[in-house]
Amino acid sequence: MTREEAIAAVKNHSSNKVKFAIIDIDGILRGKYIHKDKFMDQINGDFGFCDVVYGWDSSDALYHQSGITGWDTGFPDGKAKIDLDTFRQVPWDEDVPFFLADYAAGSPSKPVCPRSLLKQIIAKAESKGLFAQFAIEYEWFNFQSNSAEKEITPKPISEGMFGYSLTRLAHATHYVNDIFDLCGSFDVQIEGMHTETGPGVLETAIQKDTILRAADKGALFKMAVKEIANQYDIIPSFMAKWNEKLPGCSGHLHQSILDQNGNNLFFDPKDEQHMSPMMKSYLAGQLHCLPYLMPFFAPTVNSYKRLVEGAWAPTTVTWGLDNRTVALRVLNDTASSTRIEHRVAGADVNPYLCMAAGLASGLYGIENNLKLETPAISGNAYANKRVKRLPSNLNEATQAMKKSKLAKDLLGEEFIQHFAMTREHEWNEYLKTVSDWELKRYFEII
Missing domain, CATH: 3.30.590.10 (Glutamine synthetase/guanido kinase, catalytic domain)
Known part of the structure; x- marks a missing residue:
């Protein structure tokens, strides 16, 4: 499926929601539902996603020395870029459209997204x-x-x-x-x-x-x-x-x-x-x-x-x-x-x-x-x-x-x-x- 076909599949889907997720440092998917109107409006840009996901552990306990985010920065939104090539539908959840996203948090000089790291090595x-x-x-x-x-x-x-x-x-x-x-x-x-x-x-x-x-x-x-x-x-x-x-x-x-x-x-x-x-x-x-x-x-x-x-x-x-x-x-x-x-x-x-x-x-x-x-x-x-x-x-x-x-x-x-x-x-x-x-x-x- 091409990217254009993935966008069309979302647009024509009977559901009004889309699920997407990023990957944290422990390999856990952190995600949410968004309305498909929001998906269509922002698909060429980024989606806000609180950068605390790279400032805490698998049990949501905050790191003391994150260097990426924290109370001192106010836990702002990072930028999640949906990868249209990852389109699939969730068959046990009403075939809701699903995507993975690459994530940028903190300073661009401090990459923390595991998926982005792998893409660099590739x-x-x-x-x-x-x-x-x-x-x-x-x-x-x-x-x-x-x-x-x-x-x-x-x-x-x-x-x-x-x-x-x-x-x-x-x-x-x-x-x-x-x-x-x-x-x-x-x-x-x-x-x-x-x-x-x-x-x-x-x-x-x-x-x-x-x-x-x-x-x-x-x-x-x-x-x-x-x-x-x-x-x-x-x-x-x-x-x-x-x-x-x-x-x-x-x-x-x-x-x-x-x-x-x-x-x-x-x-x-x-x-x-x-x-x-x-x-x-x-x-x-x-x-x-x-x-x-x-x-x-x-x-x-x-x-x-x-x-x-x-x-x-x-x-x-x-x-x-x-x-x-x-x-x-x-x-x-x-x-x-x-x-x-x-x-x-x-x-x-x-x-x-x-x-x-x-x-x-x-x-x-x-x-x-x-x-x-x-x-x-x-x-x-x-x-x-x-x-x-x-x-x-x-x-x-x-x-x-x-x-x-x-x-x-x-x-x-x-x-x-x-x-x-x-x-x-x-x-x-x-x-x-x-x-x-x-x-x-x-x-x-x-």
């Missing part, structure tokens, strides 16, 4: 004739809504460990089919869906696309699942690790680079591992940059509870051929399917930020003709004590990023400064809490 790649094709897959747990009170342990919609279970899918057939079909109608096409090992957990792979559309679909999928689930009295959770006894939830990132004709530049049939020199340099760049960009792939305190040995998540800066214990898994069967799966990312990632960091670090490897310094890991990467370990918590990862010249060169000093501040805020909020573990361990005995 432009750099495409100026070199490199066209990124990405996809994201999510694992998430589903709970009975009447059990998800904070005072008690939430109850999953199914019990026990039963990965790849058709019968468990059948138990929730209407919910599962609605996700599959309604997401497809929402232009978020699903490639595959199945149960993972764990009670009430599902995994969905979203079809690959150009990187910006892949990021859009990643953000919209989570919104769609939450809104569809509400109709079934189900609460989905995309947090990285909700229970220490169960595997966590991944947000694996699949990546390949195409030329302008759509040929996969990662595939080389003459190479023993079917990996082109470009793919090896891209992979080397990601391995080199990963320790300095961890908050892009593990953005919350909870993210690091998932990254533990034996829990189907990586703990080392490693790569391997079809190996699910490493950080970067190479899949190289055919020209069309050859790709790198970034397994560090959890379901709690901001898809725009993890894709921006993934592409930027891969480009760094290509530009500097980096070579793979370590061979592919075969077997259990957890048992290899000679390889570099990933940061063990959000504070360690944030300080490494904050001090890194490389991170600032790749993604911009102003953005890194702002993002580091938000992650430090997240860590400090965590430090103030008193956990159930502490109460149970110390309340009476200590």
Whole structure:
């Protein structure tokens, strides 16, 4: 659909409203309805949207040192520019027209919009004739809504460990089919869906696309699942690790680079591992940059509870051929399917930020003709004590990023400064809490 057709679709729609959203630093969609007359009047300009969305965290707690907005500036409106290329209709909400918007808040020299950051990295790649094709897959747990009170342990919609279970899918057939079909109608096409090992957990792979559309679909999928689930009295959770006894939830990132004709530049049939020199340099760049960009792939305190040995998540800066214990898994069967799966990312990632960091670090490897310094890991990467370990918590990862010249060169000093501040805020909020573990361990005995 062209932009003119998108505008016409809104104009001719039976509804008098349009829904649009921007993406905050945590990957959460912040949006509103507007009357379609307002949409038509201002579509060539900007829409006001309070810039507090970049001055607070996921729980609407204000940052103490935003640098973007605050009480001292009076929380003015930022500028939201609707991207007409993102037009779709919401099939579970009367087919209301929906758009994503790019956002500008604060000084133009201090960019904070994740979607705008990704577009900058994309432009750099495409100026070199490199066209990124990405996809994201999510694992998430589903709970009975009447059990998800904070005072008690939430109850999953199914019990026990039963990965790849058709019968468990059948138990929730209407919910599962609605996700599959309604997401497809929402232009978020699903490639595959199945149960993972764990009670009430599902995994969905979203079809690959150009990187910006892949990021859009990643953000919209989570919104769609939450809104569809509400109709079934189900609460989905995309947090990285909700229970220490169960595997966590991944947000694996699949990546390949195409030329302008759509040929996969990662595939080389003459190479023993079917990996082109470009793919090896891209992979080397990601391995080199990963320790300095961890908050892009593990953005919350909870993210690091998932990254533990034996829990189907990586703990080392490693790569391997079809190996699910490493950080970067190479899949190289055919020209069309050859790709790198970034397994560090959890379901709690901001898809725009993890894709921006993934592409930027891969480009760094290509530009500097980096070579793979370590061979592919075969077997259990957890048992290899000679390889570099990933940061063990959000504070360690944030300080490494904050001090890194490389991170600032790749993604911009102003953005890194702002993002580091938000992650430090997240860590400090965590430090103030008193956990159930502490109460149970110390309340009476200590």
